[in-house]
Amino acid sequence: MDRPGVARWTGRETKALRLAMRMTVRGFAAGIGVSDRMVSKWERGGEHITPRPGNQAALDTLLVRAGTQVQERFAQLLTARAAAGDDERTEALLAPATQRHRHPVDGKLMIAVEEGIYLSGAANPPSWLPAFFIDIYPVTNADYVRFTDATGHPAPRHWGRDGHCPDSIFDHPVVWITWRDANAYATWAGKSLPTSEQWEKAARGAKGSAYPWGDAATAAKCNVQESGIGHTTPVSRYHSGVSAFGVYDLCGNTWEWCTTESEPGRRVLKGSAFTSPFVRADPAAFNDASETMSDNDTGFRCVTTALDLGRR
Structure with missing residues (x-):
């Protein structure tokens, strides 16, 4: 475990x-x-x-x-220390804790992504996005337990016949989630799934880096096929793979659902997974799936606007 x-x-x-x-x-x-x-x-x-x-x-x-709170602080301290050298992510990673907010419904930590232009897509055309907040970590099994307890929504299949999540995967991203499941969670939390543009900006930063950590193609910074792990890992594990905005697991671990519709009944997926080769971890790359698809390598995270968060 x-x-x-x-x-x-x-x-x-x-x-x-x-x-x-x-x-x-x-x-x-x-x-x-x-x-x-x-x-x-x-x-x-x-x-x-x-x-x-x-x-x-x-x-x-x-x-x-x-305990979880100490482990989160430990991960943040290591991330800050790693960023203290010659790292383009230093300013964001060492930002004051006031830029991080705990959402009042699902209790997840979120961080601000400022409004402005960023480079997007394979050809890097400049795009502009309003400000938003994004979950620092993917939705975990522990987060999803709170949702199912509050709403009676069906548990994902890997929790077992009794519908109880094993303790060993509490801090892993929840999987076996359809887009409709993910959207139901987001609606319950008063948030939404990210658009593909929001997700990509959170991953690539305002300057359009190739990967969350910069331009170096380093498979060791995320949980992909080359890692040889073969299953999901805790969402705070890959400190060196954090994005310029301080967001974890935007490459590898699990594919993440976006709200963007690629064609009727199909939604964009971003980020790659432990089942995927590193070449698919490119945040600008396209992938999609049917809204009813679920698999052991597919999860999600949520966003909200700064205005909505401020009103709660």
């Missing part, structure tokens, strides 16, 4: 976890079972120092048991 984790702990990740847990050095050290001097040494060494395997295992356990 997938759990939040770190491939290799260094002093940088150790400090990020302590800050995310809002603990003193002494309290954090006690939780790991080491001296506070040891924790201070790790933090001073930053990315150049690596705790011993036993201590790394203890850090893994601490992160898993910390």
Whole structure:
């Protein structure tokens, strides 16, 4: 089962976890079972120092048991640290938390995408869009549980015959969702599915980068076929794949439904999935499907306008 984790702990990740847990050095050290001097040494060494395997295992356990809110703060701190160098996403990723809003109905974090011109499509013609807010993460199984509990909407097939979501995939994107299911969720939440233009701007930024993270074709920054994982992953896993606006999973993990109709009864899909080769992760690429299609690699996220959000 997938759990939040770190491939290799260094002093940088150790400090990020302590800050995310809002603990003193002494309290954090006690939780790991080491001296506070040891924790201070790790933090001073930053990315150049690596705790011993036993201590790394203890850090893994601490992160898993910390809970969703701590894990989200930990992911945001790592993203901010990664952006602090020579990265065109720095300004957006280090934006104050006031630009992030928790939606009053479904409780999801959303972030602003400012109005203006951006480059869109394969030929990069300039397009203009009004401002909007977009979910930072795709709709997860945990989010969808709140929707089904509130409305009685049928549960997706992978939850099992009893309709209960397994704990192991709470923080994974919900799948086996038709466009109509996704639209029903958006309507319940008082939001909407993004247009293909909104989705692409959130992915490519105002300057029309080839990928959310820039122009380098780096498959390791997302969950695609080349990753060899073979299933969905937690929505906050790929910190280095975050877009210029601070949005996760816009390449890989799951295809995402858009509200844009390609032809009667068919809607645009964006982003590619764990089942797709990296070449299909191009945010400008076109894909669509029948509104009644559902699969193990198809999910969604929502948008709303700044005005609507401000009125709630």
